[in-house]
Amino acid sequence: MTFEADFQELRERVQEITDLTSVGAVLGWDRSTYLPAGGAPARARQSALLARLRHQKATDPALGTLLSRLERERTHLDPDGLEARLIEVARHDFDRATRVPDAFVVQLSQHANETYGAWTRARPENDFAGLVPRLERTLELSRQYATFFPEFDHPMDIFVDNATEGVTVAQVKDVFSRLRAGLVPLVQAVSERPEPRTDFLHRFYPAGEQLAFGESVIRDYGYDFSRGRQDLTHHPFCTRFSIDDVRITTRVKENDLTECLFSTLHESGHAMYEQGVDSAFEGTPLARGTSSAVHESQSRLWENVVGRGRHFWQHYFPRLQAAFPEQLHDVSADEMYRAVNVVRRSLIRTDADELTYNLHVILRFELELAMHEGRLEVRDLADAWHARYESDLGVRAPDDRDGVLQDVHWYFGMIGGVFHGYTLGNVLSLQFWDAARRAVPDVSDQIARGEFAPLRGWLTEHIYRFGRSRSANEIALATTGSALTVEPYLNYLRGKYGELYGVHAETA
């Protein structure tokens, strides 16, 4: 066998695996957007079949043999080239997949699909108790999954590493503790100041117009609708079926101007990342975002750093006012900017402001740790949730709907791999933003003119195009000169909210 023939076989094999992943994603997208209620059981069965077929391909011993042959030739390859990176990533995925038995994959897929369906019924009925047996099974499966990777120190390390390669539970705890130390006094100082006006956010804004406005903004951002689309779901998300078919979803409340807009901006950040991957990677495992933390850095950058910034509203407030002239006739651009940045200790993570958002994440991560470490039983989770909200945010949900049932994540997959990435993403977003500002000094003025091509161009050049061919650490080091560091993010929050609320930076 020549290297060329072997490498061609590798491409064909990973393309099948990638395409089966994408087909599974189509099934998942349809389940969340358009599936009629009756279709759920068969869909769970179909998704489980796809997961099993994918897993068989991903763990085919012949793929391992092929990779070993290719690795012997690796020294002759450019270490940054497609060949070397594809071999490396394929080896990583193969080793990880072969640890997990086929039967486990099928059980997990079937269980996740059924639990998701049960959650969609239980949430409106505020029935956490009814979900406890299923969630106990989810925790059991999550712990079982961890046992397949005994080389990690902490039972949740494998989930954190799967989300962002090379990061450990210990590191996340360290980042979170430094972040919390900076956040708590800042939130405290802000909460003692008077709240800005927000009444006008809750006037009546028809759904169709809200969707149209959000779509007009992300079209300006550079989300390509000829290679994607937006649909409505209960929980917004971004999903990819290929580099040229990256879809997002959003949700609308007609008495809340911010829900739809910021969900749309958030998901567009994920989607532009996926749409921006080098097209040479299509049909390979390199053709997606490199980690959940880098992914989230992009959704939060476009949602918050850009979309909740003063310059953004200089450009878009007149346009929003033109779309809703009656509702916004008595509002100024400055009032809008202040309103979309109101800080409030609240119940719902996805509605939270930038400042308190991370407290929502940190408490979820710590509840996950407590469950994995055996310090918290699933049946006590709803109460633990309420207790943490009272202690960390000073609020208590009237029921579990807006408590432990609010996020889909624990009800669709395993426990431990998702939430922490949102805050790591926030931290990274400011490292990238600072780097982008150094490279494109007038980026803020461009935003104030509704020009996003230079910013998106810099992000594409330094992050998006690489897909998974660079790790989160490599990207952070190359663009910002350092690995994960909380200072840029804390400085940003202190500057922005110090100015907004008249709080001295040193107080915070």
Next chain:
Amino acid sequence: MTFEADFQELRERVQEITDLTSVGAVLGWDRSTYLPAGGAPARARQSALLARLRHQKATDPALGTLLSRLERERTHLDPDGLEARLIEVARHDFDRATRVPDAFVVQLSQHANETYGAWTRARPENDFAGLVPRLERTLELSRQYATFFPEFDHPMDIFVDNATEGVTVAQVKDVFSRLRAGLVPLVQAVSERPEPRTDFLHRFYPAGEQLAFGESVIRDYGYDFSRGRQDLTHHPFCTRFSIDDVRITTRVKENDLTECLFSTLHESGHAMYEQGVDSAFEGTPLARGTSSAVHESQSRLWENVVGRGRHFWQHYFPRLQAAFPEQLHDVSADEMYRAVNVVRRSLIRTDADELTYNLHVILRFELELAMHEGRLEVRDLADAWHARYESDLGVRAPDDRDGVLQDVHWYFGMIGGVFHGYTLGNVLSLQFWDAARRAVPDVSDQIARGEFAPLRGWLTEHIYRFGRSRSANEIALATTGSALTVEPYLNYLRGKYGELYGVHAETA
């Protein structure tokens, strides 16, 4: 191996095949409803992969061995029971699938997907010439497919038999010639009579209200929206992902009241058939309509025999008028009934009235025959189309958009398996309707009251619940006492249009 263990293995194997078919259908549904333009190439690749995996499962030699073992036990089984019928149908499908090489299946799927994409671009540009090379390849693949089944007399027999088992090209030609002999003088007689008023059908009817009205009717019919949904596509269709997820699509023209309504009624007939299959058959090849002719008999029955009938409009005209009071203020129920049954020699098959519809089908079938028999080249097809429309219907399309490019069928799959089933379905629909009327004598009065449960109940009892566990011939014989026969259909047309147009039955 016990019979029970073998049969269990058969169920698992056919469930995988069935589920892969359904997943392929999800990909197809999404391609027609929501796929962004950029996503087409990857989707073609993914569909081809699914087709290949499905074909591998469907032709696994171990399945053949298993079937042989099970067949040795068949004499002990109830010949009408699930076990015997499943073994029989699985054998039929296995034998048919094993004749077709894997490579052919992949080529065909990839080619069909690409050609579909090319057709969606070529049609608005009226570019048949650009499609000729692709369509030549389609014909080549269709002929190649026929060579895998040398036991049939005519090269198109395999397509007809795949659509409706046991029917041959010779039989279709015979039915069509008897039908044409009855139709031509009837169309001629009607065309000499004054046309009813139809102006009000072309007033402005907003899309949303049209969709809502159509959905209200099929809800009354008994289409179950908790196990289905309706979306918009260029070409309406029905697709099944399980017995409990059967979806339909429709299209709307705001200056045409009939397009959306009758498309919706038509597809609901297909869908109620699929939704009505015995739930014990879920996950097996028995869980779908038994043939294209029986399927089409149901779509045409609910669209035409019911939906274009006088009794239907007694009930629905006041409701339609309430939905569109301004547009229909000067119209009576009788005028509406006459308008939706206007006979007109026209260009578009899917818009055609009941009487001329079959002429559209017959000419397509004959063009297909001419291509398969080598009497017509693809490059001459557009001209042949125009010539046949001029001779058979007396009209000529101004371009190919409404000529040879109007139907998707030849541009998405092979040539020869589809159109003839529409007319066979019309013929069967009246055999079934007559049988239903004998069993439920006051069915017309029930329809005039908007009551459809007794009719749907009879159809479910005698047709729907059996799925593929009974053949078209078995169902026709059991319910009507005879195989395919054109007389009931011709009698119905003569009676209905004789009365509508004041034409004497004997003239026709």
